[in-house]
Amino acid sequence: MGSIEALRGTRDILPEEVCYWQRLESIARDILARAAFHEIRTPIFEQTALFERSIGEATDVVGKEMYTFKDRGDRSITLRPEGTAGVVRSYIEHGLHAQGGVQRLWYLGPMFRYERPQAGRQRQFHQLGVEVLGTASPRADVEAIAVAADILKALGVKDLSLQLNSIGTSESRQQYRAALVQYLTPYKADLDEDSQDRLDRNPLRILDSKDEKTQAILEKAPSVLDFLDDDSRSRFDLVQALLTELGIAYQINTRLVRGLDYYSHTVFEIQSADLGAQATVVGGGRYDKLVTELGGPDTPAVGWAMGLERMILLLKQLAPQTKAAIDFYVVSRGDQAEQQAVIVAQNLRQQGFSVEMDLSGSAFGKQFKRADRSGASACLILGDAEAEAKTVQLKWMASGEQHVVAQADLPNYVASVRQQISAAT
RNA sequence: GCGAGCGUAGCCAAGUGGUUAAGGCAGCGGAUUGUGGUUCCGCCAUUCGAGGGUUCGAGUCCCUUCGUUCGCCCCA
Known part of the structure; x- marks a missing residue:
């Protein structure tokens, strides 16, 4: 690479x-x-x-x-x-x-x-x-x-x-360390290799060795708690x-x-x-x-x-987490519509909604496919006709139900259906 | 630092010395020039982590290297 x-x-x-x-x-x-x-x-x-x-x-x-x-x-x-x-x-x-x-x-x-x-x-x-x-x-x-x-x-x-x-305390640990070394020294040859090294370097670490034989030897070793x-x-x-x-x-x-x-x-x-x-x-x-x-x-x-x-x-x-779904997905096509879409999306965001705008400029069919995958509860559609009339089509993704809203009325309209949107999201 | 396994597309992968690198998912385009979860069609690896070697021929074997996985050590 x-x-x-x-x-x-x-x-x-x-x-x-x-x-x-x-x-x-x-x-x-x-x-x-x-x-x-x-x-x-x-x-x-x-x-x-x-x-x-x-x-x-x-x-x-x-x-x-x-x-x-x-x-x-x-x-x-x-x-x-x-x-x-x-x-x-x-x-x-x-x-x-x-x-x-x-x-x-x-x-x-x-x-x-x-x-x-x-x-x-x-x-x-x-x-x-x-x-x-x-x-x-x-x-x-x-x-x-x-x-x-x-x-x-x-x-x-x-x-x-x-x-x-x-x-x-460090004092009692010193005593324990000495006792542990004293106990283990006769078994030194039977300890795993790492533990043999640790015997003089850091004997306490032998206690959590994963080696079975070492663990068996430790069965009868003195306990820290007794010290x-x-x-x-x-x-x-x-x-x-x-x-x-x-x-x-x-x-x-x-x-x-x-x-x-x-x-x-x-x-x-x-x-x-x-x-x-x-x-x-x-x-x-x-x-x-x-x-x-x-x-x-x-x-x-x-x-x-x-x-x-x-x-x-x-x-x-445990339960798999998924990315948070969004409220609106904005679909647009045509110069005027695409520009108006930017404004519509931004206004909705300022009203507190989560909004994704499709920037691909591809066919409506493709854009709807992405809208679907985004998990948005509703889709806003702007084409040439909407741009001309200064409206937007609002489509509920779950039901497919769709109607025309004037862009100027959109803030009021979405505010009135806020419950519905958050429920669907 | 030590041991073992693995590295083929964004992801999951088939392929185990003969050459046109399967398939699936995702993606993109189209059927459907303005309407989504289905379906169908097409496109998507001059290249198999990288470099070198063996061979008439290598994704396939060998070496080196990098990455990765699991373990040891150690630690959260």
Whole structure:
């Protein structure tokens, strides 16, 4: 192909798919507004150091997945691989903490990770995320989870499971990590290859290995939950109690560890059985130390991110969405008629109707065919005779019924049949 | 970064070494020079992702490359 195509891992969202996105976005906005979350928009690129410090230098995201390059001022900048870092940076930079109380923020936009694309994974993808900053209360964890659950429920997505875990504080996690290494070391030879590497690099990641043999060995491994201190323990208990109270089903999953370094205490994922290997639709947790690590005041926080491409895949499995039908389709032929059609169409639009005008100049038969396909409830017809008489023929597509209306009377006429039009649309 | 599958028109595709690249959908034109969901007719790939090679001959075999799909890693 000589022509330029979209880059690997990027794709166009065409009009017929956009209706899914619009529905998802409008439902999410509505629910987030009701939960008193406020939208924040941060830049798509940031200083590379921001992500290195927040996500963790040792993570794959930072180590090999970032779109990092030098700009013309020789600054190292990175296309954001996730949303939390930018939101926290903004929170600190603008002193949002000084506005007192808790900040409930949400964002929606593209993220970039240099990975091999596969089902539910692209290099440019979109996330919707929420962050609750300024409170350590486990009630915030629950509120965040609940708002995610509400969005998913409103969208009608089925067969989801909420996986819940607590990874405690960094201190208790150190202890657990040591115990896990101690337990696994004798089995090292029996672990899958990746997990053998991880044993000294990042042992917690062995927990979510997909290898069956590794999972079998993990059956009798120590559990993170046994290493929680009293505070973590009671926080986790309260989270569970409140979720139960709210009727939000969850499963404790002690194998759930999250990939980004900044998490502590509550972590969770919402997974779907219908997405293949990339099952996680929502992932999040508490990150009490991140704000201070990025130079802000001590600010505990909790948040999650939702993978929108994955959501769209699920939505498409449900009821198919169709493009919105229009009210009027304007058919015209002949110089005078075609010019009058422009005016007629524009007037109707200013009255609040949706109007498509046929610009082809082809035979009436062809134009009617397109009118039919447009799904318009009515057709407006202008030919030489109508142009001469300054009238228009209004034809109801469903019944075929048709009559003459003077162009001057058209605003009144269509206003009087507004009900009929919207019902037919 | 690793493994496997696949790339024929806008879309879905047949074709598996012999040459005139099926068919369907969509589109366009006509039957119907001013009236739509049906029907009928016609048009729509000098070319099979790209480049190279083998062969008398390649969409069909080989190599390279790009893209894509599924998985691993990782993550939303």
